[in-house]
Amino acid sequence: MRVGPTNTPVEGARRAEAAALPRRLGSSRFVLACFAPMWLASCGDDVDAGPECAVPSDCPLGGDCVDGSCVQLDAATLDVEGRFPADLPAGFTLIDLGEVEVLSGETPDLSFEASGEVDSFFLVGVGRAGSFVIPLSVRAPDGSEYVLPEAPSRDARQDDYFAGFAGPATSPNRAVGRPRAAAALVPNTPALAMMPGTWTFRLGQFRMTGGVDALGLDDVNLPLDRTMRVGVVLRTQAPPDEGAVDLVLSFHASSGLDASSAAVDPVIQNALGLVDEAFADVGVRVGTVEYRDFGGELPEPLDLQGPSCLGGDVPRVFDQIEPSGGALQLVFIDRFRCEVREGVDIGQNLAAISNGVPGLPFAYRDGVVIATTLKDDYPDDWSLVLAHELGHFLGLNHTVEGNLGVYDNIADTDEENPVDYLMYPNVSESRSTRVTRDQGWVVRRHPAVRPR
Numbered sequence: 001m002r003v004g005p006t007n008t009p010v011e012g013a014r015r016a017e018a019a020a021l022p023r024r025l026g027s028s029r030f031v032l033a034c035f036a037p038m039w040l041a042s043c044g045d046d047v048d049a050g051p052e053c054a055v056p057s058d059c060p061l062g063g064d065c066v067d068g069s070c071v072q073l074d075a076a077t078l079d080v081e082g083r084f085p086a087d088l089p090a091g092f093t094l095i096d097l098g099e100v101e102v103l104s105g106e107t108p109d110l111s112f113e114a115s116g117e118v119d120s121f122f123l124v125g126v127g128r129a130g131s132f133v134i135p136l137s138v139r140a141p142d143g144s145e146y147v148l149p150e151a152p153s154r155d156a157r158q159d160d161y162f163a164g165f166a167g168p169a170t171s172p173n174r175a176v177g178r179p180r181a182a183a184a185l186v187p188n189t190p191a192l193a194m195m196p197g198t199w200t201f202r203l204g205q206f207r208m209t210g211g212v213d214a215l216g217l218d219d220v221n222l223p224l225d226r227t228m229r230v231g232v233v234l235r236t237q238a239p240p241d242e243g244a245v246d247l248v249l250s251f252h253a254s255s256g257l258d259a260s261s262a263a264v265d266p267v268i269q270n271a272l273g274l275v276d277e278a279f280a281d282v283g284v285r286v287g288t289v290e291y292r293d294f295g296g297e298l299p300e301p302l303d304l305q306g307p308s309c310l311g312g313d314v315p316r317v318f319d320q321i322e323p324s325g326g327a328l329q330l331v332f333i334d335r336f337r338c339e340v341r342e343g344v345d346i347g348q349n350l351a352a353i354s355n356g357v358p359g360l361p362f363a364y365r366d367g368v369v370i371a372t373t374l375k376d377d378y379p380d381d382w383s384l385v386l387a388h389e390l391g392h393f394l395g396l397n398h399t400v401e402g403n404l405g406v407y408d409n410i411a412d413t414d415e416e417n418p419v420d421y422l423m424y425p426n427v428s429e430s431r432s433t434r435v436t437r438d439q440g441w442v443v444r445r446h447p448a449v450r451p452r
């Protein structure tokens, strides 16, 4: 969510948050593998280092920039520690489906049995470094399609907005992907029923191509046909009516704060108060708050990688994070960079991003990244953004996406007046901290919300 002067366009917010991942479903999707010469460095296993680079976006097709050279990432080992669910408490069960083959960017149909005591579940996929992972389809035991890979009708604006994944993002059980690892809560609205029986789903693993390709097609994404780790977290206890979210706030040196100064920083404290206030109506309060120094090395600014601002350096932040003991991770940096078009960097107006809608369950390499550069100039807006991003992490979508006419799948948010909620995407147009009862139904199902 971005912060800035009034009348700032909403585009930056949606690109950084709601915009899902790269791939345009349809006939064009397989055309491009290893097609253009500029991509060859990421197509063969025999290429270890490529051209010189400063940031990942300098490298072909989602390659990473390491020590000034582009390196091939799809040969990376599948390291899932900290991202795949671990240490589940009583009341949750992990179905570990292991490493699953991905063909043409998709897992096969996978299935599991849910008993009558299952309240809801999270699908989780963890991919390779450089990948984008997205839930593509979910089918309920009665055949209902909760997540659909394809949008009902082709809409170029939606395709652009959701970076090629408009189907999942506009499904009854809205789902979006993320770099490296993604999760989906099912059901993620009280309007959809949980039901016992055999559930079937499919996940995707792609590389974001970053826009127009050599054939003039934009948002075409390449399959990343390496295994991915897949699991299902079943909730078998009712979510808490009264819950708390514990927080770990970690401060990179570039943020201008550290563990000591942040604990007494008035804007930080104001933001925490706003989080507490926003979710109190739905029974969720801020629990323990721990302040840490973040010792990892990060590029400055942190590049989110255009055009959709979802990849780039964000996984690096969480590659270097310490375990949080179940607390939600908030990492503070100086500022973002995201060049959506040549010479157009919207990163400077981005206050924060949640690395997932929802964040990964029972994983500590995930959370919200927050830029402090706007904190002191826009303290109230900045605080509101922090609360808004926690809403994303806990599973809430925007009440409306840009001007697309795409609304959330929550019945008690008013589509006639989507601005009047915390989850409206532009803080410059709305100061609301309102979270509805049905939105509370969603957030209390995230395991980051513990009983209190």
Ligand SMILES: [Zn+2]
Binding pocket: 001, 013, 017, 018, 388, 392, 398, 424, 425
């Ligand atoms: Zn948002």
